[in-house]
Amino acid sequence: MSKEHYVVIGNGPAGHHAAFTLREKAGEDARVTLINGHEGGSYRPHLLPEFISGDISEEALYVSPLSDYGEKGIKLRAAQQVVALDPKERFVIFDHKEILSYTGAVIAVGGRPRIPEPLLAFEELMTTLKTLEDAMVWIRRLAVVDSVLMIGGDLTSLALTRALLKLNKHVVFMLNEDAFWPLRCDEALFDAVGxxxxxxxxxxxxxGRIKGMTRRSEDLYDVTIGDRRLEVGMIGAFFGLRPDIRFLSKSGLRMERGVLVDEYLATGFEGLYAAGDCAQVYHPGIRDYWVSIGHDNAAALGRIAALNLLGCRVPAKVSATSIFDVQGVKANTSWWTEF
Ligand SMILES: Cc1cc2nc3c(=O)[nH]c(=O)nc-3n(C[C@H](O)[C@H](O)[C@H](O)COP(=O)(O)OP(=O)(O)OC[C@H]3O[C@@H](n4cnc5c(N)ncnc54)[C@H](O)[C@@H]3O)c2cc1C
Known part of the structure; x- marks a missing residue:
């Protein structure tokens, strides 16, 4: 029996494609384990706004039925959080203290919503949208509120704004210098979107500049923007996503904004790769690292990481001209949503 045990951490687009590629290309005897912080299988985060507006069902969010994992020979560990990883000894530790050894692994843990420093004081009053659980919160709250203040924003906020308008909500959108992260926002774009x-x-x-924010009741918030005072039922914060790699802080992996990997997505530790929104990928052309943003990039990187883990040499090919600088971070996105 093969001793190979491939572990993929994260079941978003990157992790899903990594696990299914490993299953397809590794020998039948190899074990493939897919660890997922959330309940259920892999869903498409980009469809969450349409789920909130009621245009699609929860079922339609999922990439494949849960039975697929077992039938294809992938062991899915859902609702289990990895809290540490030892890349030298090759094991991960779960929040329930179990230790799981691997021979090869792909880190594909994605990102979490980014809240800029000056707004951290109001974090609890603002709702973000990253996961299905977040979408459920929006649905529950929107059933009882008529107005929403959207601040930030990013590409997600435009898609959600469309959903809110469909639901006949009054939307106040506070555009600021972080608007449309990760896209460059010059005055012309600012005006056009406004x-x-x-x-x-x-x-x-x-x-606008937020001067204060208070909760008067579960469904009523006071917000002071400059000299203006607003009453709204809900506040959404949208400033892009930041790699969710806090659990790797003691791993010895090289990290900056995300996990630093070479153009083959290798971390530098034997058998360990990173892919998707959590990775920062070296580009020999610009001699710098770029951050991946968007579903298609994540899925492609997941596949590449799996192939390289199995011994291929597939580079993450990105044209240097499609990499742009946003607030000091080099980014590449497969994602542009028309409003
Ligand atoms: C609302 C919304 C709308 C979007 N719209 C678009 C769009 O229109 N087009 C587009 O291209 N992109 C869009 N995106 C971005 C796109 O969804 C992401 O770029 C993509 O999901 C990144 O994939 P990923 O696999 O790297 O990470 P993620 O999708 O973030 O998946 C990460 C996975 O890792 C798991 N995980 C995290 N930490 C741990 C841990 N410690 N232990 C175990 N599991 C863990 C999570 O549970 C999750 O399953 C949107 C995103 C959102 C949130």
């Missing part, structure tokens, strides 16, 4: 949002019926506040 005009577009206004035409769609959104109340736009330009260059």
């Amino acid at each position: 005009e577009r949002l206004t035409a769609e019926g959104v109340e736009v506040i330009d260059h």
Whole structure:
């Protein structure tokens, strides 16, 4: 029996494609374990706004039925959180203290919502949208509130704004310098999006600065933006995603914004790769690392990491011209949503 045990941490687009590629290409005797912090199988985060607006069912979010994992010979460990990884001894530790050894692994833990420093004091009052659980919170709250203040924003916020308008909510959108992260936001884009949002019926506040935020009741918030005081039922915060790699802090892996990997997605530790939103990938052309953003990038990187873990030499090919600088971070996105 093969001693190979491949472990994929994370079942978003990167992890899903890594695990299914490993299953397909590794020998039948190899074991493949897919660890997933959330309940259930892999779902498509980019469809969450349409789920919130009621356009699609929860079932339609999922990439494949749960039975697929067992039938294809992938052991899915759902709702289990990895809290540490030892890349030298090759094992992971779960929050329930179990230790799981691997011969090869792919880290594909994605990102978590980013809240800029000045707004951290109000973090508890703001709702983000990253997971299915977050979407459930939006659905529950939107059943009883009529108005939403969207601050930030990022590409997610535009998709969610569309969903809110469909639900006939009054949307106030506070555009600030972080708007449209990770895209560069110059004045022309700022104006164009402001005009577009206004035409769609959104109340736009330009260059605003939050001075205060308080909760009067479960469904009523006071927000002071500059000299203006607003009453809204809900506040959404949208400033992009940041790699969720806190659990690796003592691992010895090289990390900056994400896990640093070479163009083959290798971490530098034998048998250990990283892919998707959590990775920062070296680009020999620009001699720097780029951050991946978007579903298609994540899925492609997941496949590449799996192939290289199995001994191939597939580089993460990205044209240097598609990498751009955003607030000091080099980024590459497969994602642009028209509003
Ligand atoms: C609302 C929304 C709308 C979007 N719209 C688009 C769009 O229109 N087009 C587009 O291209 N992209 C879109 N994106 C971005 C896209 O979804 C991400 O780029 C993509 O999901 C990244 O995939 P990933 O596999 O790297 O990470 P993720 O999708 O973040 O998956 C990470 C996985 O890791 C698991 N995990 C995390 N930490 C641990 C741990 N410690 N232990 C075990 N498991 C763990 C999580 O449970 C999750 O399963 C959107 C994102 C959101 C949230």
